[in-house]
Amino acid sequence: MKELDVRGLSCPMPLMHTKKALESDPAEIVVHADSGTAKANVAALLADEGYTVTIEESGEEYRIKGLRA
């Protein structure tokens, strides 16, 4: 499983980091984000790459989980 933290990063860092993490084609990936924009961008990227995406929201962050279908 890959896990990365893109909290506090400006665009396009969250996408760049996630894209890089996907290069090894992990079966499962978890991305921690803290802005609505990063959450939406990362979730859309994972969905477009064929992952099943779930998002857990806590007070501090969004935990975006992608599972290879």
Place this chain on the structure above:
Amino acid sequence: MTKRRVIGPTAWILGGAGLFIGAVAAWLVSQGNPGNMGLCIACFLRDITGFFVGGSTNQAAVAYIRPEIIGIILGAMGAALVTREFRPRGGSQPIIRFVLGFIFMAGALIFLGCTVRAWLRLGGGDLSALWGVAGIVAGVIVGIVFLKRGFNMGRAKNLAKPLGWLLPAVGVAMLAFLLLSTYGAKPDWATVTPANGKAVVPGEVVVTTDGTVIKPADATLVDGAVVAADGTVLADSGKVAETKPMPGGKRAPLWISLVAGLAIGVVAQRSRFCSIGGIRDAILVRRFDLLFGVVGLLIGATVVNLIFGQYNLGFTGQPVAHNDALGSFAAMTVATFAAILLGGCPFRQVIMGSEGDADSFMAVAGMLVGAGATHFFKLASSPAGLTDIAWPALGVMAVVLVAVAVFGSRTTA
């Protein structure tokens, strides 16, 4: 990699958002906003600066609190609150963000429009905007070089709650000043460009609201003055110039602008529309979602401009524009480079500032101060073209941007 999808649902959402924003912007022109300036973040922030300090910054022609900006701030704030995306955050190089906002504004006012208006100008048939669009592409490419080298401004952190409310508070204050100066008494220190009303010069000369001078058939226009066949001056050049509607005086009715701004703010916050991110993501990460946004904007503006008879194809004679190809290209390259370093276009900065992002507030503050400075130093272009100091200023700003980009790299991975 399995079943990779190039165009997902978010692309269509962004396309729809762009279509909506472009259409509303073009419609606002039919309601009284300046030509191809139904929505311009740079121009409208500049006009707001004009209200507060225009008396000392040569901004008499561009002074009005644009309700669209207030609407966008409050609309985006509301959407963020409802979806629990309002989060006070900041602390990622606020001073540098202020400087980048300042430079963005100066570049935009040399081009005559921000990265949003560049597309809207094109959507009105203004082909001179193509030089600016080429500059946007160039600015994105230059920015990407530094992003790939590892440029970023570090992480923002969660902040004390009050700091997240900076831009919304400014929006509410602007609304108060707008209502006061419109329905009550304008404060003495404030500047407001007179609205469209004064379109008639005594002596049979009429200046229409689009700036066309209508004169008696036998009269001629000499150096801006209207001279009758027998040599008498019907209206001197000063009077004609003064009567021509100035950009700040061209405006849709207050409540229409405000409601349109609210709708645009909600749509932009939900869709994450960005006027430069599309080209950036397409080149950098091969993502095309955001590009659908600007394409939608262009289509929406073009269609509505055609419907309202506002479409005028050509390089010259375009509203609030000049046709200096190299100047437009360079100014937009500088502005876009600054915006890439900021992480989003000025529109996005306003939206994120309304979601509690204090760093974006600093960028917007830089734009407001930059607008005043740009007019004070007579750096802003006019339809006649660039001013004498535009090129030296662009050179200095380019050097500052490269310095920020070179020395601003931090490791976050």
